Amino acid sequence: MSVWQRIYEEINDPDFVILSAAQDTGGEAVAGPIFDAANATYIQVVDTDHVISSAFNFINVPSAAWIDEEGRIVRIDEGTYAQLHEIGNDEQSITFGTDVYSPALKDWVANGADSVHVQSAETVSSNIRQFTREHLQANAAFRLANLFRSHGHSEKAERYWEMARELHPESINYFRQNLTLSEEGSAGESFMKLRGEYISQGKDYYRPLDIDL
Amino acid sequence: MRANEFRNILMADAMMAYPHLRHPFEERPIHAQGSVTVLCAGRQVTLSDTGTGDGLLINPDDLSSINGFTLKPQGACFEDLCVPVTESLFVEQGERRWFDLTAFADLIGQPCVADTSARVWSFAEVPSRRDSMMNNAMAPAFKVTDRQGQVIELADLKGKKALIVTWSSW
Structure with missing residues (x-):
């Protein structure tokens, strides 16, 4: 989040906003300190019900949409990392993310519709993920689960979280959100199994970025 | 890097496990x-x-x-x-x-x-609420509340360029 804050300050345009939505059922206790550590001044939302992901048909985080002054989507649904990250140590490390996204974002804020990174309406439309009745119902089940959780009805919360998973099995958000609140965490054995399936099936965990700088 | 090494790096940090937050609330009537x-x-x-x-x-x-x-x-x-x-x-x-x-x-x-x-x-x-996004690539209506308690809707962003970005602690 601190990287997004730096980018936001570098852009420093009163007609540009970042709405950053933490898809975290753990709520303020989990997401709040991360926002605070970044000294974030953009719009910060702790989105326990995954409202933003549901509205834009996102299935993974981080994902994003660029919306112009008229409310038109000009870019959507990519692995939206603010920079290249490296975790681990000198002996073992992995990198993830990209350094090309934020320069593209800055170019769009500066040049608007003339930016080469604004996608055609046709491309945007093809990048908007299709949704089904079951996907909508999954979010209703997820919201129901969160209501039960917040009132201490754990068995029912588990039941409807599972229903959401079954109704929208492609959603990595529901899958990993559930793991986050388990002993194994979001990057444990279950996640590694899922990731292995993606790799073996040649599927993209994120839609590849189509950005040339 | 082998898959096991990748896994070890991730798991060594016990990444993003908040089991104590799974059901932290006392049961009470809805x-x-x-x-x-x-x-x-x-x-x-x-x-x-x-x-x-x-x-x-x-x-x-x-x-x-x-x-x-x-x-x-x-x-x-x-x-x-x-x-x-x-x-x-x-x-x-x-x-x-x-x-x-x-x-x-x-x-x-x-x-x-x-x-x-x-x-x-x-x-x-309501599925038809997404027609403008699915047919015309217009941003969907949404309503969320920020950390200061202010309700934010899509309409509030009109006239500005907006990056709507999701993330998670996980």
Whole structure:
């Protein structure tokens, strides 16, 4: 989040906003300190019900949409990392993310519709993920689960979280959100199994970025 | 890097495991006995006056507070959408006249998940609300609350460029 804050300050345009939505059922206790550590001044939302992901048909985080002054989507649904990250140590490390996204974002804020990174309406439309009745119902089940959780009805919360998973099995958000609140965490054995399936099936965990700088 | 090494790096940090937050809340009632809670359009509404039956029968006056629709002579209307309402959506019980919200949801293709034993109904988004995004790549309407308690809607961003970005602690 601190990287997004730096980018936001570098852009420093009163007609540009970042709405950053933490898809975290753990709520303020989990997401709040991360926002605070970044000294974030953009719009910060702790989105326990995954409202933003549901509205834009996102299935993974981080994902994003660029919306112009008229409310038109000009870019959507990519692995939206603010920079290249490296975790681990000198002996073992992995990198993830990209350094090309934020320069593209800055170019769009500066040049608007003339930016080469604004996608055609046709491309945007093809990048908007299709949704089904079951996907909508999954979010209703997820919201129901969160209501039960917040009132201490754990068995029912588990039941409807599972229903959401079954109704929208492609959603990595529901899958990993559930793991986050388990002993194994979001990057444990279950996640590694899922990731292995993606790799073996040649599927993209994120839609590849189509950005040339 | 081998898969095991990748896994070890991730698991060594016990990444993003918050089991203590799975169910941290004391059990308490969702609503008073006999009431109904409805989740819809980002709202949570408690109703103390509902009909009896398989579906959710509501006082017609409560419709607007639940999903924003208003009953008018031309139908149930929300913004530029008006859905004709037939008599079949109304149920007479004694001297009361109820509006069948579940039948209305079926009519507009709005999925729903109900826990009838807890008397809680969760309605999904109305599919037609996404038409402008699916057909014309216009951003979908949304309503969220920021950390300062301010409600933020898509309309609030008009006139500005906006990056809407999701992330998570995980």
